[in-house]
Amino acid sequence: MIKRGDVVETIDDAIKGTVKRVSGTVVIIEDVDGFEFQFDENELMLVHTNRSLDNAIYDTDFESVKKEKETSKRKTVPTFKPKERHAPKFEVDLHIHQLTDSTKGMTNFDMMNLQLDTARRQLEFAIRKRIPKMVFIHGVGEGVLRQELETLLGRYNNVQFYDADYKTYGIGATEVRIFQNLEP
Numbered sequence: 001m002i003k004r005g006d007v008v009e010t011i012d013d014a015i016k017g018t019v020k021r022v023s024g025t026v027v028i029i030e031d032v033d034g035f036e037f038q039f040d041e042n043e044l045m046l047v048h049t050n051r052s053l054d055n056a057i058y059d060t061d062f063e064s065v066k067k068e069k070e071t072s073k074r075k076t077v078p079t080f081k082p083k084e085r086h087a088p089k090f091e092v093d094l095h096i097h098q099l100t101d102s103t104k105g106m107t108n109f110d111m112m113n114l115q116l117d118t119a120r121r122q123l124e125f126a127i128r129k130r131i132p133k134m135v136f137i138h139g140v141g142e143g144v145l146r147q148e149l150e151t152l153l154g155r156y157n158n159v160q161f162y163d164a165d166y167k168t169y170g171i172g173a174t175e176v177r178i179f180q181n182l183e184p
Contacts, residue, residue: 008044090134139172
């Protein structure tokens with residue numbers, strides 16, 4: 001049973017965070033960057049527990065955690081000029097040949113993980129820089145990358161995604177709209 005304060009990690013994604021709220025089987029976690037995600041309890045696995053020190057599993061260095069807590073107070077969000085906020089759409093090409101010089105020795109799983117990690121990093125960059133819209137160019141193919149990308153985007157409460165403009169990108173792109181200043 002997962003409780004508030006527990007540290008959990010997702011089974012399917014590389015998302016780790018602290019449990020903020022539990023409502024039935026729905027669990028809200030906050031990652032190290034302060035983003036909140038909603039998961040079903042069966043999508044999570046317990047890393048640390050807040051129940052008792054005897055039953056807890058610890059795999060971190062306590063000194064580094066103490067140092068992190070001392071230095072990482074709530075960061076103020078930098079203000080940006082309106083001109084930056086209305087810049088052209090941020091495009092991220094997820095085609096594998098754009099992300100690596102050679103796929104030699106990479107399995108399909110490795111390539112997919114590289115593409116999804118790139119998408120996650122770029123999305124979080126756009127959120128930090130308050131970029132309101134971005135486009136992921138994933139191509140058509142068999143649709144596996146598109147499906148995985150939609151699963152990744154669905155984990156964020158502050159984004160809306162849909163097919164990008166057909167005239168500009170064809171059917172192989174997804175546009176993401178990022179909402180800022182959402183109340184938790």
